[in-house]
Amino acid sequence: MAPANMPAIETAGLVKVYKGGVRALDGITFQMSPGELFGLLGPNGAGKTTAIRILATLLVMTEGSARVAGLDVSSKPREVRERLGLAMQTPSLDAFSTGRETLELAGRLHRMPSASIKRRADELLELMGLASVAKKLTGTYSGGMKRRLDLASALMHCPEVLILDEPTEGLDPQSRVALWDELERISRTGTTMLLTTHYMEEADRLCTRLAIIDNGQIVVEGRPDELKRSIGADTVVLQLAPDQRAAATQRLGDGNGGRSDGDGPTGAIERGPSADGQVVEVRRLLEGIVAADAVAAHPGGVTLSVPNAGTAVPDLLRRLESDGLRVSGLQMRQPSLDDVFLKYTGRRIREEAADQPILLGW
Numbered sequence: 001m002a003p004a005n006m007p008a009i010e011t012a013g014l015v016k017v018y019k020g021g022v023r024a025l026d027g028i029t030f031q032m033s034p035g036e037l038f039g040l041l042g043p044n045g046a047g048k049t050t051a052i053r054i055l056a057t058l059l060v061m062t063e064g065s066a067r068v069a070g071l072d073v074s075s076k077p078r079e080v081r082e083r084l085g086l087a088m089q090t091p092s093l094d095a096f097s098t099g100r101e102t103l104e105l106a107g108r109l110h111r112m113p114s115a116s117i118k119r120r121a122d123e124l125l126e127l128m129g130l131a132s133v134a135k136k137l138t139g140t141y142s143g144g145m146k147r148r149l150d151l152a153s154a155l156m157h158c159p160e161v162l163i164l165d166e167p168t169e170g171l172d173p174q175s176r177v178a179l180w181d182e183l184e185r186i187s188r189t190g191t192t193m194l195l196t197t198h199y200m201e202e203a204d205r206l207c208t209r210l211a212i213i214d215n216g217q218i219v220v221e222g223r224p225d226e227l228k229r230s231i232g233a234d235t236v237v238l239q240l241a242p243d244q245r246a247a248a249t250q251r252l253g254d255g256n257g258g259r260s261d262g263d264g265p266t267g268a269i270e271r272g273p274s275a276d277g278q279v280v281e282v283r284r285l286l287e288g289i290v291a292a293d294a295v296a297a298h299p300g301g302v303t304l305s306v307p308n309a310g311t312a313v314p315d316l317l318r319r320l321e322s323d324g325l326r327v328s329g330l331q332m333r334q335p336s337l338d339d340v341f342l343k344y345t346g347r348r349i350r351e352e353a354a355d356q357p358i359l360l361g362w
């Protein structure tokens with residue numbers, strides 16, 4: 001066991017340039033304490049798998065250094081492998097082995113004594129809810145069951161550090177939530193965990209601390225609540241009644257430079273000029289209470305970025321409605337990790353993938 005005060009994982013200036021010149025990691029530095037559940041959150045191609053493969057001694061870094069459980073991954077790869085459990089982005093299970101055989105093989109690869117292998121396999125099959133299918137071929141398992149079995153394989157030798165690359169990618173929402181429960185339970189037993197994900201909700205729910213990674217660099221790091229608080233404002237989505245949107249556009253077209261580029265009145269309401277018109281109109285009405293750059297276009301209305309929205313909203317509505325703008329709907333939400341990503345990168349992480357189940361075949 002690494003001493004309690006030693007980082008469970010630490011990297012310094014990790015750089016990876018693949019053959020062909022892709023700079024997948026561009027100086028990644030982070031530290032994880034024992035017992036932490038740390039996340040690397042980033043969009044496709046950010047460099048997450050590259051970082052994981054280096055830490056798991058499957059890939060050689062170009063520059064920098066990395067230690068797992070206090071051991072240098074370059075000079076002590078065998079010792080590092082003994083101390084970590086790894087579940088990769090795509091589970092590589094033998095479709096013609098049963099669940100139990102898969103776990104027993106993992107135990108033998110880690111040179112565990114036979115009696116421990118049997119005991120540990122029974123324990124993990126039970127814990128992962130796989131006892132009833134232990135004798136079935138893994139090829140017949142659902143995507144969620146394959147992920148749970150892969151996780152059980154990684155846990156066979158009771159590793160000090162568990163590294164998971166996109167543990168729930170491709171799962172339907174229900175299986176994803178079930179796996180989150182499982183990961184939280186494992187974390188509560190004191191196992192140090194590093195996971196990568198591009199699902200913000202996953203990082204938010206599971207990670208005690210996370211680093212947002214983009215283009216091979218860490219853009220910001222902290223606890224999820226701390227990162228969200230750093231946004232300093234809630235988001236208010238205002239739906240504007242259609243006639244009012246038309247009126248706003250019309251007023252702008254009449255007086256202060258709204259676009260009139262031949263789209264005709266109907267087109268102007270439906271497309272860009274209308275959205276711009278609403279934003280300009282709302283900015284004008286809320287001048288002095290809400291900063292101009294806190295108002296942005298939104299389908300059917302506008303969004304406002306407002307500190308303490310719960311208290312501020314009644315005033316804002318009075319101001320808007322006193323000038324004849326009719327608000328037909330209102331939604332408030334606290335900042336998400338997506339807002340954090342936007343703040344630091346100027347882009348949004350694509351979230352829609354999280355809502356679309358991808359069925360894993362075999």
Ligand SMILES: Nc1ncnc2c1ncn2[C@@H]1O[C@H](COP(=O)(O)OP(=O)(O)OP(=O)(O)O)[C@@H](O)[C@H]1O
Binds near residue numbers: 018024042047048089
């Ligand atoms: N073997 C390789 N050879 C060359 N380039 C690679 C190789 N593997 C990855 N890359 C490139 O390195 C960058 C980082 O890839 P990586 O797989 O680490 O990203 P990721 O964050 O895991 O993405 P995803 O969310 O899609 O899994 C990408 O531009 C990718 O195309």
Ligand SMILES: [Mg+2]
Binds near residue numbers: 049050165166
């Ligand atoms: Mg990846």
